[in-house]
Amino acid sequence: MVRAYLCLSLLLSATLVLAQSPVKTPQSKKTPRSAPGPAGGVSLNSPIPVDPGVKVGRLPNGLTYYIRKNAEPKNRAELRLVIRAGSVLETDNQQGLAHFMEHMAFNGTKNFPKNELVNFLQSAGVRFGADLNAYTGFDETVYQLPVPTDSARLFERAFQILEDWAHNVTIDPAEVEKERGVILEERRLGRGAGQRLRDKYFPVLLNNSRYASRLPIGTEEVLTTFKPEVLRQFYKDWYRPDLMAVVAVGDFNPTEVETMIREKFGRIPAVQSPKPRTEYDVPPHKDTKVVIVTDPEQPNTVVQVIYKRPEIKERTLNDLRESIKRGLFNTMLGNRIQELTQQANPPFLGGYSNYSDFIGNIDAFTSIAVAKEGNVERAIRAVLDENARVKQFGFTPTELARAKQEFYTNVEQSYSERDKTRSSSFVNEYVQNFTDKEPYTSIEFYFDFLKKQQAGITLQEVNALVDQFIRNENRAVIVMAPEKDKDKLPTVAQIISYVDDTGKNLTAYEDKTLDAPLVPTPPTPSPVANAREIKEIGVTEWTLRNGVRVVLKPTNFKNDQILFAGTSFGGTSLYDLKDYQSARFSSTLASLGGTGAYSQVQLGKFLSGKQASAFPYVGELSEGINGSAAPKDLETALQLVYSYFTQPRKDPEVVAGFLSNQRSALQNQISTPTPARVFQDTVSVTLGSNNPRRQPLKPADLDQIDLDRALKIYQERFANAGDFTFYFVGNFKEATLKPLIEKYLGGLPATSATEKFKDLGIRIPAGQISKTVYRGLDPKASVQLVYSGDLTWSPETTTQLDALAEVLEIKLTEKLREEESGVYGVGAGAGYSRYPVPRYTFRISFGCAPENVEKLIAKTQELINDLKQKGAVPADIAKFKAETRRETEVQLKDNQFWLGYLQTQYYNNDDPTEILRENEQLNKVTVESTKAAANQYLSSNYARFVLLPEKKQ
Incomplete structure (x- = not known):
C-alpha cells in the first residue's frame, strides 16, 4: 500500500455529503500519552517524560x-x-x-x-x-x-x-x-x-x-x-x-x-560504512507561490492558502503546553468556520482553517474553501476573513472556556479508558516516535499536566498564535478547478490581492449562546411493565407501560462508553413519490433546525464538553435514532432523544443555506461528472430497475422539498414511540439506568398501533444484463459482476454466503493478482437482507487495464465454474473459519459489535442468542456446501458492468 500523500491528500479533492455530520475537533499534533505526574513547580523546560510502561x-x-x-x-x-x-x-x-x-x-x-x-x-x-x-x-x-x-x-x-x-x-x-x-x-x-x-x-x-x-x-x-x-x-x-x-x-x-x-x-549484522541517511527539507521562500490548475474531470473549485513554517518539535513540557494552546486555537476557529455554512446563503460549500504538521521538516497553517458556483473570490475572502477576524478581535472568553472544556473532556475520556486502550493506539505512537521523534508519554502524566496547566492558559496567549501562523513569507495558494471554468478564474495577481486584502470592514464575532433546559417540561414517566432476561448473552428486555421496548446489555469493555439506538418500521416507503424527497430529507432538515429552544449552532455550544450525542434518521424501511454517551452524560443524551422526538425545531434560514449548498454541489457533479460517479450511478439505477427512488439526486429534486411537509413527515415518523425498540450497550447498571429510561423513553408519546413498511417492489432485474460505460481520460477500467436472487432466510444460509464470498476472494486474489498480475485488488462480497423480502446480492469487483477486461472476466468465470463443479478447496475453507472465529473473539468484547448485532437480530425477528451457535454454523461449511452454494447463488440474475475510457474520435 502506498501512503504517498499523507496530510497532502486533503489537497487533492473536496467532497460534500448530503447529510450533516458532527464536526470533529481538530488538534495540532498527536495527543501524547505519558509517565508519572510532575511534582508541583516542575520547570516547563524539563523534557517530556517517557511512558514507563514501555520497554x-x-x-x-x-x-x-x-x-x-x-x-x-x-x-x-x-x-x-x-x-x-x-x-x-x-x-x-x-x-x-x-x-x-x-x-x-x-x-x-x-x-x-x-x-x-x-x-x-x-x-x-x-x-x-x-x-x-x-x-x-x-x-x-x-x-x-x-x-x-x-x-x-x-x-x-x-x-x-x-x-x-x-x-x-x-x-x-x-x-x-x-x-x-x-x-x-x-x-x-x-x-x-x-x-x-x-x-x-x-x-x-x-x-x-x-x-x-x-x-x-x-x-x-x-x-x-x-x-x-x-x-x-x-x-x-x-x-x-x-x-x-x-x-x-x-x-x-x-x-x-x-x-x-x-x-x-x-543476528542481523551491522552495516559497515552505511550510506548516509540524508534528511531532506522543503526550502523556504519569501514570495507567495500561486498555482492555478484545471482538469476536465475536476468536479469543483477548491482554494487553498497554505502558510508554511518550520516544524515544531515537542521536546519540553513548555512544548507540550504550547501544543494545548494550538489545539484550543484550532477548535475555536474550526467552530467559527463551520458556522458560516449554516447561513441562508453560505459563502462556500465547505471550508476550514487548521494548524498541523505537514511534510518533511515543515508544519502549516492551512485554510481551504470549496467555492460555491466557482466563486473563488467569495470563498477565499470568507475563510480568510475569519482568520483576520481572530487577528483583529481575538476569540471571546466564552469560546475559550468551551474549547478548554471540550479539550479537557477528550483527554479525561482517554484517561478513564487507560486500562481499555487498544494496542493499535499505542503502537502508532511508538512508530511516530521512531520515525519523527514524536514524544510518547503516559495518559496519567498528560492528564495531570493538563489539569495543572490548562487553567493558566490565557485568552491573550491563544489569540497571539494567529500572528505566528499567518505571515506573508513562505506562503502558497493553490486553486484547482474544472477545465470548463478556466476562463472564469481570477489571475495570479488577483488571487494575491484577495489574500492580501482580506479583513476589511470586519466586526467582532458575537458568541450567541443559550442557557435553557433541553426539556423544559419534565415528561411523565412510564414504568417498566415487563422484564425478561436472556442470560446466555447477558441481555435484559424491558417493556415500558407506553409500549416502548428496551434491550439492555451492560458491559465492561469500555469504562466511559454507552452506545444506544432506537428503531421502528416505516420509513420513506410509506409516502407517495410526490413526497419522497421531503421524506428522504426529513430527518436532516429537522436536525438542521436544532431541537427545542436550541438552534443547531446553540445546541453544539451547549453540548461542547459533554460526551452526549443523538442523531435521528429516516430510512426507506425504518426510522430511528443513534447516539452515545459517557455514563455521567447519559441523562443529557436521553434528553436529546426525548427532545428530537417531541420538539423538532424549524429553521428556514439554515435549511435554505443547506439546500443552496447541495444544489451547487450537485450542479458541479452534473456539469463535470467523474467517471467513477457516472459508473456507480449506472450500476445503482440499473440494479434499482430504473425506479424513481433509485435515481441519482439532481438539483431539480431539491426543488420538490417542502420544509413544512418534511417536518410533518418527521413528526409522523416519531409520533408513536410505542412501536420503537431501543438498545443500550455499555458501562451502566440497570438499576441506575432504569429511572432515566422510565422518564425519558417512558415519557414519549405512544399508542398501541404498530406500523410496517411498504414493499415498494424494487428488485434487481431478473435475467442477464450487460452495460458498458465509456467515461474518463485515463487508460483504466472498472468491473462489477453482480449476482442476485431470492433467499431462504436462515443463519445457515447467510453463513454459507459469507463462506462463498471469502473462498472466492481468496481464489480471485491468487488468480487475478498473483498469477495474472492483472489487478491490484479484487473484492468478492455477499450482501443479504430480510426485508422487504429475503434477497441476496453477490458482488465481484476489480480495476484493471482496459485491454485485460475480457480476459480477467473470463478467468473469474472459470473460477466460479470450478467452484460449481468441485467446491472450495479445504485449505481455503479452513482460512475462512479461522478468520471468522478470530474476528468474533475480538467482536464479542466490543460495544459497537453488540449494538449492531442486537439491532440486526431484533429487526429481523431472529434469535438474539444465535451468535453462540456460530461454530455450529461454521462446521456446516464444507467442500460440498460451497459447491451447492456456488450453484445456487452464482447462476441466475447476472449483471455485468464495465467502465472503459472514452472512445477516441
Missing part, C-alpha cells in the same frame, strides 16, 4: 525496539517493523522501488517462500489486506502484523516473519516480474484528475524539494524497466538495523518478547 531498547547492531504489555484486546498483539526509509531516499533510477520493496516482502522470504507467508497467516485467522498490511511513505516504510498470542508457535513465527522482512527477502526475479503488473495496476488506480493536478502543483507547493519528485508510487518508466539488482541495492542500502525498529504491543510476556527480539534481530 525501549537498542541492540548492538543499532536496531531499536519498543515493547509494551497491553491486554486489550485479549490474546492479541500488534507488531510493527518500521524502516526509517521511504521514497525520498530513492535515486532517479529507483523511483517507486521503496514501495516495490514493500510488496516483495510478501512474495518470498528465506523462511516463507513465494506466497507461503500470506497462506500461513490466513490459516491462522489473519486476513491479508484487512489485518496483514504495510505502507510506504516519503520517509518511512511500516509493516503491520496483528497476530493472536494464544499459540506460542504462531507468535514465534510472527517474529520470524518480521525478521525475514528485515533482511531475508529473496527478491526472486520471477516474482519481481509478476509483481510489476500488480504495482502498475495500483498506480493505474491512482490515476485521474487528482493525480494530474497534483503533478502540476506539487513542485510549486513544495518549492521543488526532493519530496515533489519522489511520490512513493514512482514512475511508470522505472517500474516497467528496472532490473532486480537495482531493487536489491535499495534493500541493501536502507533495510539495515540502524534504521529499523520493532514495535510489539499486546497480551504477552514482555520478557519473552524481548528475548525473541534480541535473538532474532540481534
